[in-house]
Amino acid sequence: MVTQTKNAELLQTISVTLNNNSTRDSISTLKRWERSTSMSQMNSLLIHSLVYSHSMRPQRLYVRDRELLSAKLEIENAPRVDNPPGLYAYAFRNISMFKRSYELMERMLKVYVYKEGEKPIFHNSKMRGIYASEGWFMKLIEGNKKFVVRDPRKAHLFYLPFSPHMLRVAMFDRNSHNQKELAEFLKNYVDLVAKKYSFWNRTAGTDHFLVGCHDWASQLTRHHMRNCIRVLCNSNVAKGFKIGKDTTLPVTYIRSAENPLKELGGKPPSERPILAFFAGNMHGYVRPILLEFWENKEPDMKILGPMSRDNAGKRRYREYMKRSKYCICARGYEVHTPRVVESIFYECVPVIISDNYVPPLFEVLNWEAFSVFIQEKDIPNLRNILLSIPEEKYVAMHMGVKKVQQHFLWHKKPVKYDLFHMILHSVWYNRVFQMESK
The missing domain is CATH 3.40.50.2000 (Glycogen Phosphorylase B;)
Structure with a gap:
């Protein structure tokens, strides 16, 4: 009833505003930010990010860094392909670069998943509902044998296996914590990882990534995890989302974890x-x-x-x-x-x-x-x-x-070019293009 009342009041306010002002002015009044970033501007930001690296250069290049630089060079000089099997070229910015990058990811990429952290916030996969993307990716990466390695020294990327949704459920609802306290909880986790391992400090977290679909994920991670590659559903370029570093997690409302492809398709x-x-x-x-x-x-x-x-x-x-x-x-x-x-x-x-x-x-x-x-x-x-x-x-x-x-599409057992692989590829791709050539 409270929600219905608020919605009715909002509709009445908007109706009055629209009758008394121009549409442009009324919408601007209701917006939370001052200016909009157009699609062409976003494209320009992406191109700029590919040309100018934003990554913190380590004091010396390690084996994995050299491998990423080699991959970057191969992607930039990818042989031309026009219509590769299994891909629709017109839907890609540069099908040749994508195809080469994906092949290199399959051949080279190694990910280390931190074991630290306890359920329900860490290592806990919720496979249904509006935040299911968090859980599906976590479940599939933690069970993966192709990309995941046990020895962190072999890894190009490091996954922080927590769920922003479960963090909010486990702490906020129970103890009425605010966002600042939840962010502090994540800071303590990062401090633990940084103290136990050398990898976070080596790059200030730029080769680490997190996956979060809850609305709050962008806010909770914008300070202590700001250098990480953040895979976020709430990808608002006006509120700190960095094109070319962060990447967007699709919101996939999963109603059946057993059959995520149920009812797929539509009319011609x-x-x-x-x-x-x-x-x-x-x-x-x-x-x-x-x-x-x-x-x-x-x-x-x-x-x-x-x-x-x-x-x-x-x-x-x-x-x-x-x-x-x-x-x-x-x-x-x-x-x-x-x-x-x-x-x-x-x-x-x-x-x-x-x-x-x-x-x-x-x-x-x-x-x-x-x-x-x-x-x-x-x-x-x-x-x-x-x-x-x-x-x-x-x-x-x-x-x-x-x-x-x-x-x-999510598959219980990932298949080539599906959502699991495409998310992982975006993380790989952004990390590769963060690398600065000597």
């Missing part, structure tokens, strides 16, 4: 009569504005509020996604949303309305080949923007969604 383009679909709770400031403009306004725009969470409601939600050309992925309280991966799962072209959100696998994927980005201020023009997209371009984006789908 000719059997998608709905132009755009959205349904969800009124988290944050964008979604109420979306509904204010588009709920019950056009027959081909199915823009809804919360849907029933029973089986019938979930089935109706899936069918909307499977029968819509475009699925609206509007930010909630934070920039990320599970709808991005859900759209790909159900073969619906994602329409991402979330300023400053860095999409998953940004280092290697050309998102504009299979999705649409709309700035929050342009919500009033949403339908016109979508209708202006030529049919042949929509069909090409739909094909792109189907082709990249393999990169966003």
Whole structure:
């Protein structure tokens, strides 16, 4: 009831604001930051990060450092390939570099997983729910024999196996700790690792990485773990997410740990009569504005509020996604949303309305080949923007969604190019390009 009251009050406030001011001004008033970073600006930041290393150079190069530098040189000079088997070239920034980098990762990469830390915060894999990406990656990396080594001296990367979600559940809910205290808990863990091993101090943590899907993960790790490669769902470039160092963890809402691929797929383009679909709770400031403009306004725009969470409601939600050309992925309280991966799962072209959100696998994927980005201020023009997209371009984006789908799927036993491997590749890729040549 409290949530419903707050949402109603927010809708009323937004309605009054929209009637009295321009849309651009009203949205700016509700935003938490001053400026938005466009997709072209994010692309420029990525290119800059590849050219100019941000890593702390160790006093001397170790064997593993030299191996990474060698890999960097091979990737930069990758032989040209146009249409490699198993990959959709148009969905990649540079298919030749990706293919070479992935091959080198498979051949070379070694990861050390710290044994320190106790359950439920460490080494504890939760495989269902909205934060399941944390658990799936942890489960699969800790059980991996190809990449994981027992001898840390053989490792190129070091994984800090904690769950930000479980940290919040275990400490915050029980003892009402604030974020500062949770961050201090992680600092003590880092101090333990740094005291016991030499590897953290050698690079100030730049060859270490963490994986966190909880909203708070970016805040909890921004100080004591700031040099690590942070794999975060909450990838907000306006709030400390570093393109080219950090990488985005896809939000994958897993409903069945036994069958994570259940209901996979959707209708072909000719059997998608709905132009755009959205349904969800009124988290944050964008979604109420979306509904204010588009709920019950056009027959081909199915823009809804919360849907029933029973089986019938979930089935109706899936069918909307499977029968819509475009699925609206509007930010909630934070920039990320599970709808991005859900759209790909159900073969619906994602329409991402979330300023400053860095999409998953940004280092290697050309998102504009299979999705649409709309700035929050342009919500009033949403339908016109979508209708202006030529049919042949929509069909090409739909094909792109189907082709990249393999990169966003969890498998109980990882397969080539799946989400486990693609996340690991992004960590590897960012670390390789942090290396400075002498």
